[in-house]
Amino acid sequence: MRRRDFLKNMGVAAGASTLPFLKFLPASAASRDGTLVVVTGNGPNSMDIQRKGTNRPSYQIAVNLYDRLVGYSTKTLDNGSLMYDYTSLEPEAAESWDIAPDGKSITFKMRKDATFWDGAPITAHDVKWSFDRAVSLGGFPTVQMKAGSLEKPEQFEAVDDETFVIKLLRPSKLTLPDLGVPVPIIFNSILAKKHATEDDPWATEFLHRTPAGSGAFMLERWDSGQQTVYKRFDDWKNGKLPGVERVIIREVPSASTRRALLERGDADVSLDLPPKDFAELKASDKYTISGVPIENSMTAIGLNLNFEPFANKMVRQAVAYSVPYDQIFKQAAFERGIPMWGGKSFSPETIEWPQPFPYDTDYDKAKALLKEAGYADGFEVPLSFNLGLAQWSEPMSLLLQESLAKVGIKATIDKIPGANWRTAALVEKKLPLHIKNFGGWLNYPDYYSFWVYVKGRLFNSMNYDNPEVNEITDITLNMEVDNPEYEPNIKKLISIFFEDVPLIPVYQPYLDVAMQKDVTGYKYYAHRQLDCRLFTKVTS
Amino acid sequence: MFGNEKFKMIVGRLLQAIPSIIGIIIVTFVLTRALPGDPAVYFAGPAADEKSIQEIRVSLGLDKSWLEQFWIYASDLVTGNLGVSVSTGQPVVEELIRRLPASLELTFLALIFSLAVALPLGIAAATRPNSWIDQLCRIVVTAGVSLPVFFTGLIMVYLFYYIWGVAPPPLGRLEIIYLSPPPVTNFYTIDALLDGDLETFGAAFAQLALPAITLGIFTLAPLARMTRAAMLQVLSSDFIRTARASGLKRSTVLYTYAFRNAFLPILTTLGMVFSFMLGSNVLVEKVFAWPGIGSFAIEALIVSDYAAVQGFVLAMAILYVLLNLTIDIVYTLVDPRVGLDG
Structure with a gap:
């Protein structure tokens, strides 16, 4: 069977039904040498990250089955966990790149020997077609491209097969890192175009079911709702050949079952366990737990300024003094995170973000502030959380409710189903007091501010509006970090966040992954999906 | 006919x-x-x-x-x-074709299991009221009704898979090394048999066992209770006394006359239990990673x-x-x- 035919038969129905040649996976899979078994709560719903309605687990397809122009290099944290380094890019499909002296364009040189799975060379024309697609389809890919100032097809030019040029609308520190996120993947445009139609010029129906890429892994099976199986692409030239030949990703909805599978040795990697399980598995010392603080992310309490008492800064500070930080951290998060309270001063010393806010549990201070604000008798407020995240946000809400009662604020718990959360919290911005956990893909305080603190932004569920914040964010967003004006501006920004506290951070959560001891190579990314290319299994 | x-x-x-x-x-x-x-x-x-x-x-x-x-x-x-x-990104028809058989296969097997336990238990309890077997029936019925499916499922996994290691990993319809049999009915056990592939049949059956027993334990209760009640009623009626008085064999009285007459209410219960089971599959599906119709519907609803x-x-x-x-x-x-x- 030729590879092309093989790939053609790779759709869902085919995956579930017509794989003709084996009843069992080969013996190597059975003995599990070279095969990585991953259990996770949710699987992909599309093979195309740029499709409308594609869910988060589908990003792993973009990561493992496709290449980008550039990737992020790896840094090792103090605890031995690996983490991507967004400040340092490394070549993937592009061999090298140069920023023009005038700063108005970036020229990429493509690797000469790299091919797609079907043997076609990866050319600048494929990149052009793929980037045009990302900025034209609308929805999520277009928004993400825009974050890197990549907005319209005219910006992209394939000079010849090996030279690809991006014309910059404005110089921005976000453009190059934005090329390493999962969205700007390179499709096999010759193959994809064969399946494009008049109504569907970007071959969305075809690419939804059939990946057409050049990545380190090819799709062996996709049984939607059950499993995804990757097989190594042995001719991969865009990086170091993966250490495992096959990756089997099984969807197991129950977290208890996922833990049991790991402990019985039937799974090599177990994802999405509750913090409690990770804490226990780590304590047992039989497994490797990689815990990496999720970058640019905080579990926090949002105070909506449209709710009258919260319009008063003193009331917001009073709430910040009545949060039971330590209890929440121990009983809801099981200490799988970094505390974000108890900072020393209201003027930040560094531009590190997130950093601990200068608040601590202090009921007397809270009462005094409330009295000063004219709310000595307290008030009533609904406290909302997303039911989809109830595992930790429900205990957190209950602890908060209990401790707010001590300063006279009567909070009533309001559980909001996952499907309604976005509308209620982010679009209508109507929740007075709520639990938030936003995380930015690009790790800069100004990027966080852009999404969360600036007036009218989607994740500004607090209706916070401070002209100074809006202005500083605007100035710093595209500014290089080594610009002398960057640091003072960011410090100013953070001190306003400290002072105004429309958002009360509690902790920066870990992304935890549990693995067998013989598995190494887990690397954390902001997109939180598994990069299977780096994994190795040591057979002892 | x-x-x-x-x-x-x-x-x-x-x-x-x-x-x-x-x-x-x-x-x-x-x-x-x-x-x-x-x-x-x-x-x-x-x-x-x-x-x-x-x-x-x-x-x-x-x-x-x-x-x-x-x-x-x-x-x-x-x-x-x-x-x-x-x-899920898939046509709904495809999802139904793939998931409904998974749910039905599980439900049928669970039903067979609970019938196999409930009928003999109910009949035995009815023929010897207040004996030890009647008490046993009572205990099983109470336990079956009061244990939530989710809990039974987790206990099953814990004991049979985690502690004793006799059950295969709860990874859905087939273990990792097996590929699904060529689809005819999409009931894996039947398809594997049609394909003459006993090994895959065994594997599919082993995967079915725990979830089916979990579901079965839950549905056993109404069936056993109904069997006992219906049999008691029939056994005390006049025609049974007449049959006994005429010297008919005990088994003939019990099965040909009594059970056949008691079967109608059992059948009604069976129908109710079956439809109930398809709905209550969700929790079992979650615990055993079963790609059935219940979890699909719940996710879609959410x-x-x-x-x-x-x-x-x-x-x-x-x-x-x-x-x-x-x-x-x-x-x-x-x-x-x-x-x-x-």
């Missing part, structure tokens, strides 16, 4: 079901749209802006009026197209995935119509006095 008359009656019953199915289609359509939450917003993803949400709304056809949407839905339905589930919810309800409605018909037919076979038109 079926006379011409009976056949006509069956067709008549099926025709009678058509208005109710049309009613169900309309009600589901309206109800899904009355659900809170905006699917366009949900599926546009967290970072979407107003423009991309509008694009999604248009591509889902949600910018059109309800009447227009219903017209499109209804005319698709006539051609057998149930639309595409946005949350994210307001209209096409998926509508498809699921429609499939269930048709299944219920067929189920009730089957039970009615079995009635007429067990008890000739029952007519189909009753």
Whole structure:
């Protein structure tokens, strides 16, 4: 069977039904040498990250089955966990790149020997077609491209097969890192175009079911709702050949079952366990737990300024003094995170973000502030959380409710189903007091501010509006970090966040992954999906 | 076995079901749209802006009026197209074809298991009231009803898989090293047998065992109770006394006369239990990673995935119509006095 035919038969129905040649996976899979078994709560719903309605687990397809122009290099944290380094890019499909002296364009040189799975060379024309697609389809890919100032097809030019040029609308520190996120993947445009139609010029129906890429892994099976199986692409030239030949990703909805599978040795990697399980598995010392603080992310309490008492800064500070930080951290998060309270001063010393806010549990201070604000008798407020995240946000809400009662604020718990959360919290911005956990893909305080603190932004569920914040964010967003004006501006920004506290951070959560001891190579990314290319299994 | 008359009656019953199915289609359509939450917003993803949400709304056809949407839905339905589930990215028909058999296979096996335990237990308890076996029946029934399926499932996994390691890993319909048999019925055990592949049959059966027993324990209770009650009633009736007095063999009295008469209420319970089981599968599906219809429906409901919810309800409605018909037919076979038109 030729590879092309093989790939053609790779759709869902085919995956579930017509794989003709084996009843069992080969013996190597059975003995599990070279095969990585991953259990996770949710699987992909599309093979195309740029499709409308594609869910988060589908990003792993973009990561493992496709290449980008550039990737992020790896840094090792103090605890031995690996983490991507967004400040340092490394070549993937592009061999090298140069920023023009005038700063108005970036020229990429493509690797000469790299091919797609079907043997076609990866050319600048494929990149052009793929980037045009990302900025034209609308929805999520277009928004993400825009974050890197990549907005319209005219910006992209394939000079010849090996030279690809991006014309910059404005110089921005976000453009190059934005090329390493999962969205700007390179499709096999010759193959994809064969399946494009008049109504569907970007071959969305075809690419939804059939990946057409050049990545380190090819799709062996996709049984939607059950499993995804990757097989190594042995001719991969865009990086170091993966250490495992096959990756089997099984969807197991129950977290208890996922833990049991790991402990019985039937799974090599177990994802999405509750913090409690990770804490226990780590304590047992039989497994490797990689815990990496999720970058640019905080579990926090949002105070909506449209709710009258919260319009008063003193009331917001009073709430910040009545949060039971330590209890929440121990009983809801099981200490799988970094505390974000108890900072020393209201003027930040560094531009590190997130950093601990200068608040601590202090009921007397809270009462005094409330009295000063004219709310000595307290008030009533609904406290909302997303039911989809109830595992930790429900205990957190209950602890908060209990401790707010001590300063006279009567909070009533309001559980909001996952499907309604976005509308209620982010679009209508109507929740007075709520639990938030936003995380930015690009790790800069100004990027966080852009999404969360600036007036009218989607994740500004607090209706916070401070002209100074809006202005500083605007100035710093595209500014290089080594610009002398960057640091003072960011410090100013953070001190306003400290002072105004429309958002009360509690902790920066870990992304935890549990693995067998013989598995190494887990690397954390902001997109939180598994990069299977780096994994190795040591057979002892 | 079926006379011409009976056949006509069956067709008549099926025709009678058509208005109710049309009613169900309309009600589901309206109800899904009355659900809170905006699917366009949900599926546009967290970072979407107003423009991309509008694009999604248009591509889902949600910018059109309800009447227009219903017209499109209804005319698709006539051609057998149930639309595409946005949350799983697959056509709803494909999802149903793949998931319904998984649920049915599990439910049937669970039913067989609980019948195999409940009937003998109920009969034994009825023939010897207040003996130890009657007490045992009582304990099993109480335990079965009071243990939540989720809990039983986790205990099963804990004991048989985690502690003793006798059960295969709870990884859905087949263990990792097996590939699914060539699909004919999509019941893996049957397909594997049709393919003559005993090894895959064994593997599929082993995967089924724990979830089926879990479900079975739960449904055992109403069946055992009903068997006991119905048998007690029949055993105390006059014709049994007469049969005994005439010196008929004990087994003949018990099985030919008593059990056959007690079977009607059991059959009714069976029908109810079966439909109940299909619904309560969700929790078992979660624990055993079973790719069934229940979890599909729940997920779809949570994210307001209209096409998926509508498809699921429609499939269930048709299944219920067929189920009730089957039970009615079995009635007429067990008890000739029952007519189909009753």
